[in-house]
Amino acid sequence: MTIEAIIEIRELTKVYGMGEVQVRALDEVNLTIRKGEFVAIMGPSGSGKSTLMNILGCLDRSTSGKYILAGEDVSDLDKTQLAIIRNQRIGFIFQSYNLLPQTSALENVILPLLYSRNGDLSDAEQAEKALIALEAVGLADRVDHKPQELSGGQMQRVAIARALVNDPVLILADEPTGNLDTRSGEEIMTLMSELHTQGSTIIMVTHDDDIAAYAERIIRLRDGQIETDEQNGGYSPRTTLEEVDHARQ
Amino acid sequence: MRASKVFQIASKGLTKNKLRSLLTMLGVIIGVAAVIIMISISSGTEAAIEEQITGLGTNLVFVQSSFSRGGFGREGGGPSGGLVYDDAFAIAEEINGVTAVVVEQNSSETVKVGDTTLEDVAILGTTADFPSVRDMAIESGRYFNQTDIDRTQKVAVLGSTLAEELFGDTPPVGQLVTVGNTKLTVVGVFEEKGLVGSTDFDSRIYIPITVVFQKFTPSQFARIIGDRVRVIYVEVDSDIPLDEIILQIELLLAKRHEVSLEEPDFVIQTQQDIIQTQEATTSAFRDLLTWVAAVSLLVGGIGIMNIMLVSVTERTREIGIRQSVGASPNDIRYQFLTEALLLSLVGGLIGVVVGIGGAYLFGELGEMRTVIVPSSVLLAFSSAAAVGIFFGFYPANKASQLDPIDALRHE
Structure with a gap:
């Protein structure tokens, strides 16, 4: 294998609850994701996909097993070290955007830079980086808008810009189109496809087959185990809105 | 994170809810002002008595019928x-x-x-x-x-x-x-x-x-x-x-x-004796006032803790967002601690202004004489800061220990 692995998971197990009632949300999962892959994780509720996402996003720790992210074993890091990993290596995109209210798009995008530990950027440098990220998602004209002044699709673009601003090795998207109408959802997916073609590694949780179709690899979970893991046969990178519109017709 | 950034984030957090911040500070404002005014009144009384006694002349012995x-x-x-x-x-x-x-x-x-x-x-x-x-x-x-x-x-x-x-x-x-x-x-x-x-x-x-x-x-x-x-x-x-x-x-x-x-059937006193007797009385008076003022500062501090706890609960999602983009427990702790500290410092500062103004007004309008004691201003202000740190710590710590997943899920 020539392409380096971004994620390597070995016998990852997560058990919830103590004592009598124990739920094995993840049961000895093995998974490797290579740099540049666009992976969709699917499965019914209770299948363990959220748990897997939380562990992959370093928001939670596994009960046992190994998780190696970009060559670094993060299985046994403490809260502060995990925070640093999240800041430096991971960009999150949530279903409900999770932007700070009453805070401008620019300031929302700057947020990860505030908690950045390697090299203090000046305020101007931070603003510049954030502006570049906002331009990349096509929101250069909305920098001073607050979330409540933006549409759902625009809010999700701000969230994507925020995810990108620290140049993460991994983008984690949790139902990124779940709160959006079809049109905005497709716009967001197009944007994600663009990021993918530019080389970003993306892992996306969804239960929508149409959305999963944007990914090149689809992993289905059931009862805490990987049921299927296959390349998306119908996968074809669509990078422009025109192509999306064309495909819909 | 740089201290100036923590400060910036904290002050932004406070200015988003100005009325609440002001109401929270009110306790500290009243406490600090009370300390300054009360000490100024008792010092004024003391000074008046001392002046009266030394104004009698020097080398005096007082013989009084008991x-x-x-x-x-x-x-x-x-x-x-x-x-x-x-x-x-x-x-x-x-x-x-x-x-x-x-x-x-x-x-x-x-x-x-x-x-x-x-x-x-x-x-x-x-x-x-x-x-x-x-x-x-x-x-x-x-x-x-x-x-x-x-x-x-x-x-x-x-x-x-x-x-x-x-x-x-x-x-x-x-x-x-x-x-x-x-x-x-x-x-x-x-x-x-x-x-x-x-x-x-x-x-x-x-x-x-x-x-x-x-x-x-x-x-x-x-x-x-x-x-x-x-x-x-x-x-x-x-x-x-x-x-x-x-x-x-x-x-x-x-x-x-x-x-x-x-x-x-008589008492002989020197000026020194009389000054000492009066000082004992006024210092007891001052101690009492200081305790009253200290209690009001304490109540102010509890007010800060109360509001900070409410604030932490209310802003759980914000905390989750910050955690997800890389805020460590310490980042969160310092943010809320700084908010509490800012509340008490700004409250303390306003309290100092109100206290000095109040003491001055009391002296001008009332019968009482007031002397503003610089050390009391310092004492009141630094107690306010201490109160902020002390009562801010618990809510800040609580915020820092939140689980990012739970925090993000919080509505």
């Missing part, structure tokens, strides 16, 4: 015991190192000159050495002498304010004033002296003490044991040890009053 304490101008107690007028002469004549003796007897009467009538004018019956011991200078005319006193001459010396109120532009010397039912001739007017403590030296009328005994505070016992007096001021030579003079006075008075030194 029965007639507080009985201003009135006979109190039984016929035996207590200081009498003649004691003053005995002290002046028989004790070495006594440079002057002054006796005072207070009363108040209606004073009339022509059509002008003043009610309740303070009358001070006193003796010949009064001006030198109390550091008063004559502006016009003269002060009464020992002869006037011995002969019970109906003369009077006026304070400057009183002279003006009674006579206006007319020179008062040689004029008659009616005090109660007695007509007195004005022989002199004092120079302006101003307030000493709470005593206004300028609006009193000064009369030979013998006249006061005879006309204003007559007593049937006077013929038997002599005229009783409330206090005798003894000015002493500063070269002779004070203790020695006090002992001599004690021996003399014990002999004259036929009492033992163990159970005297």
